[in-house]
Structure formats: C-alpha cells, structure tokens
Amino acid sequence: MTRSTPAATSAPSTRELTVRGILLGIVITLVFTAANVYFGLKAGLTFATSIPAAVISMALLKGLGGSNMQENNIVQTLASAAGTLSAIIFVLPGLVMVGWWSGFPFWMSFGVCALGGILGVMYTIPLRRALVTGSDLPYPEGVACAEVLKVGSAAASGSVADKENKAGLLAVTLSALVSAGFAVVVATRIFAGNVATYFRIGDKGALTGFDFSLSFALFAVGHLVGLWVGLSMLLGLLIGWLGLVPVFTALHPAAGSVVDVAQAAWAARVRFVGAGTIGVAAIWTLVKLVRPVVSGLRGAMAAARVRKAGQASSLPRTERDLPIGLVGLITLVSLLPIGWMLLHFGLIAGLRAQIALLVIGALVFVVLMSFFVSAVCGYMAGLIGSSNSPLSGVGILVIIAAALLLVLGVAPSLPVGAQPALVAFALFVTSVVFAVATIANNNLQDLKTGQLVDATPWKQQVALVIGVIAGAAVIPPVLDLLLKAYGFAGMPGTNPALALAAPQAALISALAQGVIEHKLDWSMIGLGAAIGVVIVVLDELLARRGKTARLPPLAVGLGIYLPTSTTLMVVIGAIAGSMFDRRAARTTKPEATKQLGVLLASGMIVGESLIGVALAALVVFSGKDAPLALVGPGFAHAAVWIGGASFVLVMVAMYAWLFKLGRRAAG
Secondary structure (H helix, E strand, O other): OOOEEEEEEEOOOOOOOHHHHHHHHHHHHHHHHHHHHHHHHHHOOOOHHHHHHHHHHHHHHHOOOOOOOHHHHHHHHHHHHHHHHHHHOOOOOOHHHHOOOOOHHHHHHHHHHHHHEEEEEEEHHHHHHHHHHHHOOOOHHHHHHHHHHHHHOOOOOHHHHHHHHHHHHHHHHHHHHHHHHHHHHHHOOOOOOOEEEEEEOOOOOOOEEEEEEOOOOHHHHHHOOHHHHHHHHHHHHHHHHHHHHHHHHHHHOOOOOOOHHHHHHHHHHHHHHHHHHHHHHHEEEEEHHHHHHHHHHHHHHHHHHHHOOHHHHOOOOHOOOHHHHHHHHHHHHHHHHHHHHHHHHHHOOOOOOHHHHHHHHHHHHHHHHHHHHHHHHHHHHHOOOOOOOOHHHHHHHHHHHHHHHHHHHHHHHHHEEEEHHHHHHHHHHHHHHHHHHHHHHHHHHHHHHHOOOOHHHHHHHHHHHHHHHHHHHHHHHHHHHHHHOOOOOOOOOOOOOOOOOOEEEEEEHHHHHEEEEEEEOHHHHHHHHHHHHHHHHHHHHHOOOOOOOOOOOHHHHHHHOOOOOHHHHHHHHHHHHHHHHHHHHOOOOOOHHHHHHHHHHHHHHHHHHHHHHHHHHHHHHHOOOOOOOOOHHHHHHHHHHHHHHHHHHHHHHHHHHHHHHHHHHHH
C-alpha cells in the first residue's frame, strides 16, 4: 500500500484568500447581517447564510474568471458571519428594554460584537481536529454547503453542473424578489400582515387565541428546519396556548380585553415555562457532550505538541490552523479592550465601590464561560446544524449564571438602588459571552465545509475574523434604525402594532431582572423544567426505536415561548417543505431539487428582511407609522382574505416553478 507524501498533500490551491473574494464576502456580509438583524428581532430566529452566499459568490466570481472552490469557500466563510453574529440581537437589545440604554452606542456595541466574535474564532481553533477532522459528526449545513461548492466548480459552461448552479442563483434571486414584493404590498395594507383571533373557552374565564403572520420569511424558516422540528414547535404551541394560557387566565382573572389578558398571561408566566424547557434541553445536551469535548481537547493538545516539537511542516496544508501561540496572543489582546469596556460600563453604571471585583470577576467569567460555550456550541452545530443549535438555551443559562454570581458576590455590598445597574452589567457581560457562542456555533461548520473542499484552515479562520469585524460594523446602526422605526414589544411609548417582538432579548432581560431583583417566579421555570424532562425522555425513546420521528426538546421549548405570530407560519412551512422534499425524492435528481428548495427558502428570508430594513428607514425619515398605506382601517377585513389567498397562490406557484426549474437544470 502506498501513502502520499506531505509535499503532495500540501500542494497549494491556485486561488483561495484573495482580495476580490474578501471584498465580495464583506458586501454579502453587510447585506445579510442587516437582513438577519431585522428578521431575528421580528421572529426570534436567524437563518444560515453560507449556502446563499456560496451561490452568489460562484455566480459573480465565475464572470470575473479564474475562480475555484477554495476561493468561493472563503467568500461563504466570511459571509457566514451574517448568519451567526447577528444572533447577538437575542441579548444586546435587552439593555434598551430594561431602560439602561436609549439607543445602541456604536463603539460599545461594535466592541461587544467584534471582540466576542474574534474570541469565538480563537476558542474553536483548538477544537477543529477533534470535532471536525477526527469526528464522525454529520455537520449537515457544512456538508450541504460543500456540495453546493462542488457543483458550482464542476465542468465548463453548458454542463449539467453549470445549469444547476445558474438554477440555484435564479431560485435565490426570484424568491427574494417575490417575498420582498409581497412585503411591500403588505406595507400598503392591501394585503393583511397577520390574522389574529382571541376568544374565551367555556364559562370559567379561560382565554386563548392565535396570531397568524402572513410572512414568506417565516414560511421559509419552516421549510429549512424540517418536519419534526416544526411539529415539535407545534406541540409547544399547543402546550402554551391550549393548555397553560387558558389555565392561567382562569386562575388569575384580570381586567382588560381578551387579547390583552391572554397576552399578559403568556408574557408573565407561559414564557418562563418555555425558558425552563429550553434550559433543560440545553443542560441535557451538555451532559451528552462531556466525553466528546474532553476527547476534543486532548486532540488539540496533541496537535500543539507536534508544532512545539518543530514538526509543523509535516502537517499537510489542509491541517494547518493559525499557530496556537498566535491564537493565545490574539485572545489576550482581545481581552484587554473587553476589560476596558467592562470598567467603563461599571463606572458609568455607578458601581465604583466594587469595580475591581466586578471587572476581574467578569473577565474570569468571560474567559471560562466563553470556552465552555464554544466547545458546546461547536459540538451541537456539528450534531444538529448551526440553525438548530440551541443558542437560546445557552443564553438563558449564561444570564442566570451571571445574575446569580452578581447576587451572591457583589449585591450584598451595594445599596438597594444599585440593582438596575447590576441587571445592566449582567446583560452586558452576557452579550460578550453570547457573541463568542454565536461564532463558535458557526466556525466549525465552516471548517467542515473547508475540509470537504480541500481548503486551508488558517485562511478560513482569517476570513471569519474579517467577516466578524464587517458584521459588527453594521449591527449597531441597523439596530438603532429599527429601534427608532418600530421599537421593541413591551417598551413604554411603543406602538404594539408595529413593535418588533425581540422575544429572546425580552426573556433574557426579564430573567436578569427577576434573579437580581428577586422577582423571578421560579415555579414557572420549574414547571417548564418538568415539561422538558418529559420531552427529553420521549425523544430518547423515539431515538432508540431508530425511526425518523423525533421530538427535539429545544423545539418544544421554542414553541412554548415564541409568540404564535412566529410559530404558526413556521409549522406550516415545515409541513409544506416536507411535502416538497417527498415529491423531490421522486425526481431524476432528488438532492439537487431539494437543494433548490433550500435556496428558494433562503432567498425568501433575505428579500423580506431587506425590505423590512428599507421600510424602517422610510418610517424614520417620513415620520409616519405606515408611509406606504393606500387604504384605511375599513379595508382590514378584505385585506385578510385578499392577502391570505394571494399568499397561498404565490407559494404554490413558486414550488411548481421550482420543479420545472429543476427539470430544466437536470436536462
């Protein structure tokens, strides 16, 4: 048996980390980050951007000539920061929601995103060999993106592979235009944006209802997450709105309209039940990760010893990370400005009396907790994909840990009036750790793609750092724009009809306030934890049967604590996506057709989200809540039927067109 020599294995690619690839990746990052920030605040979910970025990159670089898989892979690696770093909106808006910030100061917000994101890249580098190279984790999104890159680089113009690449770009572009156009018509109020109904059950005062959003972006999320995640979210919704909301409204009657009382019961009680379920789901995942993470650390230490012994040149190009010494230096350099930000924040917050303890303790917390969440999120992304990884659960665990440490270690020596400042400090520290978690959730997925397309790891790691900085630059101004245009749900003076739900940020803020101000109803958290335990047991039983049916505990928890305006359309999208995939399985090229469905869904999310940002700018500059409105409130009933019928017809037409597109590409 022969074995290839290191020299043969490490032959460099003709193009990889290029100036044009970096510039294209930055442009895509800026656009997708803005879209993801809006969509995340509206729906409580973000979408993965690697595949649409890869398709766009292949189409554009092909026109310039000389591109290859490795260069396109750098573009998608850089742009994938949009799908991950933008998840910081699950925490950072909490500082506005609790009334501590009136907006998003650029340099502080940029610092949290950029420095936390860079730490996320650095922390996952030592884990690459164990969790990517030496692991059998499936990395669903990383493998899918690699397949897209391979298809795009195959054969010359006119080949089947080239036709599939063009079909993919067309699917992304047209679906983005369709979803954007529908969102514009909704803004004119000719189409209704949602259908809401709340009502009484029986004569005991029990209330319930639903809010059904006509959103192509939410429908697309359902297509992407799959049938069993969607059905699990439906189960969570039923637990919340057919079980808990009616019970709590009957046990705790309150004055007000049906919709106000039902929503108040969900916000004050049911949401925290969902938090308990998500927390149990996250903890159960962590328990299962102990052995793989330990194994990963051992592998990283062994690789470091090889480098230290002067044998780094013996490693093939495709196994070369940033040197561990440089990783340590960058980590240390990143922690210095983080320490300064913590000091500045603490002094501004009036916590001077305990500032040394706060800064040192917070830095230790950031270092240890960040490495912990990096290992956990990296493994979970490899297991179930970045989009399905329970970042919400990680955020809940981190904020509770940070708040409890502040209560036990600092609060006793501060005056009672300092509690709001401690809440803000806890949210700020959690934002840094969460930024680390978001990038760690994505980095190993990208490195898996790189492994499959013969990429150089250290070049990908450099590209992701650049993407982090580009994404961090656009997040604060977009957040400011959306805050001024719409506001966040529950904030004083905000129009509830326009306000963005920002459900994770609202929940994490409420948890911080509840722990530090001793107002948290632990019985709701406990009830959610009990539900989580039951769901974990059921899911494990389904797994042992070896069938496709699963009941992901995180998805059930999300169904309980996300608003129905988000969940219902996601469920519909999951069912429709499953039907599409079943029909696609009967075509001549099933995987290629299914991939067109993924690209169609990605385009829908991008199109609607970008229009949301553009409309926000129009609201701010015009000073009107609905600057594009063409009809008045009297048209609302007709708008529901017109909008609903149009939504169904357009969606059916888009799926039918996709099958025709797939047949043409295959021919």
